[in-house]
Amino acid sequence: MSDTSELAESLRVSFETDVEPCLGSGDGRAMRDLLDRVGDKWSLLIIGTLRDGALRFSELQRRVTGISQRMLTLKLRSMQRDGLVTRTAHAEVPPRVEYALTPMGTTLLEPAIALALWAVDNQQAIAEARASFDAA
Amino acid sequence: MSDTSELAESLRVSFETDVEPCLGSGDGRAMRDLLDRVGDKWSLLIIGTLRDGALRFSELQRRVTGISQRMLTLKLRSMQRDGLVTRTAHAEVPPRVEYALTPMGTTLLEPAIALALWAVDNQQAIAEARASFDAA
DNA sequence: CGGGATCCTACTCGATACTG
DNA sequence: CAGTATCGAGTAGGATCCCG
Numbered sequence A, B: 001m002s003d004t005s006e007l008a009e010s011l012r013v014s015f016e017t018d019v020e021p022c023l024g025s026g027d028g029r030a031m032r033d034l035l036d037r038v039g040d041k042w043s044l045l046i047i048g049t050l051r052d053g054a055l056r057f058s059e060l061q062r063r064v065t066g067i068s069q070r071m072l073t074l075k076l077r078s079m080q081r082d083g084l085v086t087r088t089a090h091a092e093v094p095p096r097v098e099y100a101l102t103p104m105g106t107t108l109l110e111p112a113i114a115l116a117l118w119a120v121d122n123q124q125a126i127a128e129a130r131a132s133f134d135a136a
Numbered sequence C: 001c002g003g004g005a006t007c008c009t010a011c012t013c014g015a016t017a018c019t020g
Numbered sequence D: 001c002a003g004t005a006t007c008g009a010g011t012a013g014g015a016t017c018c019c020g
Helices: A004-010 A012-019 A029-038 A043-049 A057-063 A069-081 A103-135 B004-010 B012-023 B029-038 B043-052 B057-063 B069-081 B103-135
Strands: A085-090 A096-101 B085-090 B096-101
Touching (some): A029 A043, A029 A069, A029 B043, A043 A057, A043 A069, A043 A103, A043 B029, A057 A069, A069 A085, A069 B103, A103 B029, A103 B069, B029 B043, B029 B069, B043 B085, B043 B096, B043 B103, B057 B096, B069 B085
Antiparallel strands (some): A085 A096, B085 B096
């Protein structure tokens, strides 16, 4: 596990000019916008599911366990609007619609994976912290 | 900008065993837990604000623009429970309470910064994608 | 100063039913 | 198959007042 200083050092030049106004103090517009978009229950899971290539609507719904038809529609529409996914409708019977990540959507995959790894690495520590906190 | 394959390659060993069940298909328990914790409107902004060291409650509220007293209290309590921040109350008059990141909270800073940088880098592209989508 | 207790609103999300 | 439409419950989050 590398500590934060390594990354922080490599990012020092851009850190104060770019991150300061968005992650830390101030209004954090960019960060808040991002969280409004993909900080919800499903968006990152959908993006993760699309990482291997295009999928049709029903296949997507089968893989993202528990998502309702409605939410899948809504989230896909929103992500399409933001330029994160493409929607390709094939004029056939029965209809076939495929969704895929755009180049920009793919670049989001990188920090998303980093976050997912953190989640996996620390989920047990968090559970323990929780338990000991609740004991008091 | 590096594409995703570089990181994906360096993480290949753990990717399928660790990320697969959480970011992509399946129930995505770890990822969902993480989003439930820090995927809200304020948590990551608070963590970002604490990156330079301990701050008192009122100072925190002044820096995280727009947060209500209530939400700051709630989020800090939740993050303390999860072992992400520490709360130190000094027995003085007037009372002084300081919050700081735990080591685990600091490690979360790393992927959080990566995400913040992505947000900054892509906010304009997203705004443009939105505009052109709405035009149709 | 650093909260706790309440009240209230707006929006999210799920379930269900219907359609091209 | 891939949606759209509608309803209803739950909840995040803001405003306000009070307390040690």
